[in-house]
Amino acid sequence: MSSLVQSTIEKYGKDATRLMDIITDIKKELGVLGKGEFTEIADQLGLSSVEVEQTYSFYHFFSTDSRAKYNIYLNDSLVSEMMGRHEIAEAFEKSTGTKFGSISSDGLFSLHNTSCIGMNDQEPAAIINGTIFPRITTYRVRELIQQFRAGKEVEDMVNSFGGGKNQSDLIKSMVTNNLNRRGAVIFSNYEPATTLNKLKDLKPEQVIDEVKNSNLRGRGGAGFPTGLKWDFCTKSPGEVRYLLCNADEGEPGTFKDRVILTEIPHLLFEGMIVGGYAISAKEGILYLRMEYDYLKDYLNAILDDFRKAGWLGKNACGIEGFNYDIRIQMGAGAYVCGEESALIESSEGKRGEPRNRPPFPVQVGYLNKPTVVNNVETLCSVVKIIEKGADWYKAMGTKETAGTKLLSISGDVKYPGVFEIEWGMSIDEMLEMAGATNVKAVQVGGPSGRLIGQNEFHRTICYEDLPTGGAMIVIGEHRKILDVVKNFTDFFIEESCGSCAPCRYLTVILRNKLQKIIDGKGVTKDLDDLVMWGEQMKKANRCGLGQTAANPVLTSIENFRSEYETRIEKGKDFDTKFDLNKAIQNSSRYVGRFPQA
Amino acid sequence: MSKPIVATTSLAGCFGCHMSILDIDERILQLIELVDFNKSPVDDIKEFTTMCDIGLIEGGCCNSENVHVLKDFRKNCKILVSVGECAIMGGLPALRNNIPIEECLHEAYLNGPSTKDANPDKILPNNEELPIILDKVYPCHEIVKIDYYLPGCPPRADLIWNALVALVTGDELKLPYEVVKFD
Known part of the structure; x- marks a missing residue:
């Protein structure tokens, strides 16, 4: 038994549901885990070694080999590509002398692609040993690699601090906020603890009623009424309940939670306390994506301040019997964990595969207890709603969408x-x-x-x-729609958890069809297939990822059909473009035959 | 009116689907009333002698000959049906698709338990009479247009029968649960 595994497991109280944290800590030391570690961990936690291995292999930041001294994860999202990712990737390969997906022969560098890291406003961006390097140029690539070769540490290469709290001692990041417009709710004037002070004069039901009256809807995208969700949770049988905050913003193009977590985390934690109080939760968990690991120490320090101030802990906020604390659960790179039931699975130390529903998380959630999962922005809104009232909130927005x-x-x-x-x-x-012109x-x-x-x-x-x-x-205007669609489809292939066959296979088939059309080999049938098969994705998959994975294909054909039609062969309904000569090439060469097919 | 003409073939298959065709039992007497056969292992006609109405394809394509035969069927049949798992998805032979063809050949002829010591000259089959193995096994619809698919390994005799009758008579295909369940 290695002492590293032993001490890590003991640090987390030999609790198998903390497997994510256990693997994270061990991986930070070793760079890669193997059968030996899986068995050791499994023996200690009372799991089988495949249970450990399947969690390990599921997550991008676990399963990629990071034994190099400098592990470089370059974002491959659409906007990264639009901002010149291709040249940056080439520069990295050239200066490190290795290809993406591998480690350089001197063991200094590993290069990996990674899905959107929440820096779309400052692309191309990369994560190197957990530190964010935004706005990378080819010059910067050469400089970084040169300095790393000369022995500089990653921290030494942080040559500027982004504005606001990015400069604080516990963050010290080059990330900029780009908070371009403050509004009346989230980024309005904020006096910490105003709402928490009010809490002891309110019953949990009153909090829920106020949120219900405000018509607040979940901000993750689905728009479920928040008050109703809380109400359902409190009405589910069982004394123990949990509140999970979804800070796994993995949807390419979204980075709002990053700015909240940097600038006004107090507001978020206040929201988690209000929510926790409303549903009488035992614990609140902030599920933070691994890409935002650079904010973890900062956030934990604020939680400590909250504890010292009595906002968390025994009789929190001065409310007799409200014993409530918040912990941070790190993710490890999986878009699907933004789906609430996958997020719960992941928080329990398992693969982030969405659960079947019903039962819904409000009935059977984290550790099989009734659980509310709310978006970061939702919980922030709640604080202002309790402070200023539902009517104030409702007055903003549209009839069905308040705030x-x-x-x-x-x-x-x-x-x-x-x-x-x-x-x-x-x-x-x-x-x-936002200052956009000539938009296609x-x-x-x-x-x-x-x-x-x-x-x-x-x-x-x-x-x-x-x-x-x-x-x-x-x-x-100057972009090609099919390139956009292909980038998104590649993203879904990478991020599909693989549980539902249509999502696992059809995404690949759709991408291949797209590629065929992009290559100028498409025919009418290919376009029809894309639509027909894309429609199946909505019906045949369990979670939102699979159900929406064909949306880029479907909505682009709906709105930009001509971009497809100009690329397909005219007057030809069907052609698979099967190339017999190519298909026999390798075996002919191997057996020593050079025939005409 | 002359009877519709049927052709059948087994490509990279195990002939199980053809056995399933024979499994229609006494209905084979009705079948010969209903259709004529052209190129098919059933009557041992080797080459097409006329344009056919229906072609039943068993198996996917694992070598160059499969591809030629399949294209020949497409040319000579008005309707092509992929019969069974291998024709539709490649089936069991497609298990090799994740392994480079060079490794497959090496294992089969140079390193396999039955060939390792029996092939001292390390001969790989390369006579020009032989079909050439493809880089992977392709389902039929990745080569030519396929009109219908009958799933199963093999598809049940009743499914094949119902489908044939529906195609010939133009009636709706009957698909009760019993004929498409696979266990």
Whole structure:
């Protein structure tokens, strides 16, 4: 038994549900885990070794080999590509002398692709040993690698601090906030603990009623009424309940939670306390994506302040019998963990595979107890609703969508960043606000949302019309729509958990069809297949990822059909483009035959 | 009116689907009333002698000959049906698809338990009479257009029968649960 495994497991009280943290800590030391570690961990936790291995292999930041001294994860999201990722990737390969997916022969560098890291407003960006390097240029790549070769540490290469709290001692990051527009709710004037002070005069039911009256809807994208969710949870049988906050914003193009977590984490933790009080939760868990690991120490320090101030712990907020604390659960790189039941599974130390529903998390959630999972922005809104009242909140926004929304705007715009708007703004206004001209398309709500063209720019952002979790990717006139769609489809292939066969296979088949069309080999049948098979994805998959994975294909064909049609062969219905000569090439060479097929 | 003409073939299959065709038992008497056969192992006609109405394909394509035969069927049949798992998805032979063809050949002829010591000259089959193995096993619809698919390993005799009758008579295909369940 290695002492590292032993001490790590003891640190987490030999608790198998903390497997994520256990693997994270051991991996930080070893860079890679093997059968030996799986067995050791399994023996100690009372699991089988495959249970440990399957959790390990599921997550991107676990399963990638990071034994090099400098492990470089370069974002491969669409906006990263738009901002010149290709040249950066080439520069990294050239200067490190290794390819993506491998480690350099001197053991100094490993290169990995990674899905959107929440830095779309400052691409191309990479994570090197946990430190974010935004706005990378080819010059910067050469400089970094040169200095690393000369023995510099990653921290030594942090040559500027982003604005605001990014400069604080516990963050010291180059990430900039780009908070371009403050609104009336989330980024309004904030006096910490105003709401917490009010809490002891309110019954939990009163808190729920106020939130219900405010018509607040979940900000993750689905828009479920928050008050109702809390109500359902409290009515589920059982004394023990949990509140989970979803800070796993993995939808490519969204980065609003990053700014909240950096600038106003007090507001979020206050929201987690209000929510925890409303549903009488035993514990609150902030599920933080691994990409935001650089904020962890800072957030933990604030939680300590909260404990010292009596806002957390025994009789929290001075309320007799309200014993409540918050802990941070780190993710490890899996988009699907943003789905609430997958997030719960992951928090329990398992693969982040979505659960079957019903039962819903409010009935059977974390550790099989009734659980509320709320978005970061939702919980922040709650604090202001309790402070200023439901009527104040309801007065903003549209009839069915109250309040404000944080938009993460990126792509071909002059001012990428976070904008807090009132619901009901039109896309045209939004583009004008962010300084975007000559726009061909907008991806509303990230890859799982809708790709809309100019004929829909009059539509308004709200649940009655264009719902969104806040990711707005602006695509300029000079871009090719099919490249956009292919990047998104590649993303879903990478992030599919593989549980449902249609999501596991059809995503690949759709990508291959797309590639065929991009290569100029497509025929009419390919286009028809894309639509017909894409529709199946909505019906045949268990969770939101699979159900929406064909959205880029479907909405782009709906709105940009001509971009497909100009690339397919005219007057030809069907052609698989099977190439017999190519198919026999390898075996002919191996057996020593060079025939005409 | 002359009877519709059927052709059948087994590509990279095990002939199990053809056995399943024979499993229609006494209905084989009805079958010969209903259709004529052309190129098929059933009557041992080797080459197409006329344009056919229905082609039943068993198996996917694992070598160059399979591809030629399949294309020949497409040319000579108005309707092509992929019969069974291998024709539809590659089936068991497609298990090799994740292994490079060089490794497959090496294992089969140079390193396998039955060939390791029996092939001292390390001969690989390369006579020009032989079909050439493809880089992987392809389902039929990745080579030519397939009109219908009959799932199963093999598809039940009743499914094949119902489908044939439906195609010939133009009636709706009957698909009760019993004919498409696989256990």
